[in-house]
Amino acid sequence: QQMDKLFFGPDGVLQGLNRNAIVILRSLIPPADIQRLEKRLTEEYNIKSVVDAYVSRGMSEDLSGKIVIVSAGKSDAIARAQPVLSGMCEKVFVFDGEIGTGSKVKMVNELLQAIHIVASVEAISLGVQA
16 A cells, blocks of 8 residues: 555655654545554554645646645644645635545545536537537
8 A cells, every 4th residue: 555655664754754743645545544544643653633635626726825625634633734734725624523534525526527527528519419
């Protein structure tokens, strides 16, 4: 698993990570994997703050700071991450509680985008055939 190698491998992030660090996960990772990663980071490595922060919008918005972040995690972790998240984007939506919720929202959003693309293609096809 890539996340395990990234964090726990011989040259992984944890080798130089301060235990008071805030771990902000921005990748699309299955919610169960995020929950497993948070549990391992907090229980085995005593990392205090892990936040799931799904980024919406595209790369150009990301570079200009005009992104929206949907974040999830424990209240204290979100509070610690808030200044960092707010500095990266226009708007932060917070789902306090279960980590992995940000990833769930991203998956639903990706599904809706795919549905809209397919519907648009079908509508164009119908228009061309008319």
